Amino acid sequence: MSKQELRVLGQDGVDGCCPGLLTTPLASDQAAELARVFKALGDPVRLQLLSMIASRAGGEVCVCDLTPEFELSQPTISHHLKLLREAGLIEGQRRGTWVYYRLVPETTDRLADILARPAGQPLARTPGACS
Amino acid sequence: MSKQELRVLGQDGVDGCCPGLLTTPLASDQAAELARVFKALGDPVRLQLLSMIASRAGGEVCVCDLTPEFELSQPTISHHLKLLREAGLIEGQRRGTWVYYRLVPETTDRLADILARPAGQPLARTPGACS
Numbered sequence A, B: 001m002s003k004q005e006l007r008v009l010g011q012d013g014v015d016g017c018c019p020g021l022l023t024t025p026l027a028s029d030q031a032a033e034l035a036r037v038f039k040a041l042g043d044p045v046r047l048q049l050l051s052m053i054a055s056r057a058g059g060e061v062c063v064c065d066l067t068p069e070f071e072l073s074q075p076t077i078s079h080h081l082k083l084l085r086e087a088g089l090i091e092g093q094r095r096g097t098w099v100y101y102r103l104v105p106e107t108t109d110r111l112a113d114i115l116a117r118p119a120g121q122p123l124a125r126t127p128g129a130c131s
Helices: A002-010 A028-041 A044-055 A063-069 A074-086 A105-115 B002-009 B028-041 B044-055 B063-069 B074-086 B105-115
Strands: A090-095 A098-103 B090-095 B098-103
Touching: A028 A044, A028 A074, A028 A105, A028 B028, A028 B044, A044 A063, A044 A074, A044 A098, A044 B028, A063 A074, A063 A098, A074 A090, A074 A098, A105 B105, B028 B044, B028 B074, B028 B105, B044 B063, B044 B074, B044 B098, B063 B074, B063 B098, B074 B090, B074 B098
Parallel strands: none
Antiparallel strands: A090 A098, B090 B098
16 A cells, blocks of 8 residues: 555656646546545544654654553554555554554655645746636 | 634744644644645545646636536535635635636645655654653
């Protein structure tokens, strides 16, 4: 899953950079793949989980440290983590009893590139005609 | 709606920049507001609409030019545009019969900032201990 996302997010550019959401109309297949990643970010608990994982010193968090931070069951937290993993935003590694998660920074880098204005090209905001 | 989103997206930084998704655990209220914007991006049709609006020369698109690009009804397209507008991603202006939409680049700028790695701080990816 995550490999597919990463491939699609990086398919249009050099060095894995940028389908260009703001510069070219997205094709429907690109839009479908990209929407899945944004949809994974479109939930408050998943955003909090992602920020907790990404900001942790050492770069890795045990699921055993994530669950107590929420008033949610372990299966619910695991479901949210699964959606983040399937979107290619995090990756997990089981060691013994627990799974340890870390950010996949290449995915957030690509989303940031996709949303950034093209270099040296401020987006036009002057009124145009309706043809 | 969009004013509320913009305020929350920019509340933690200087010059409207960056709650810092990757550097600090998000508070639940920040996560809720930010999730609404990402949720608006979490749909293929809305992503295509946004990219069509953002990439249009002149910076503005008549809704009359957007609808024919999709095999969807006018009310459905209008609903998607409303969600993008409520998320602060686009703004619309009625002139005569039609509404004209343009990107709010400050919102996509802020999302790009939020997702970018902190300058000079590559994210740690070394294994850590589970305390």
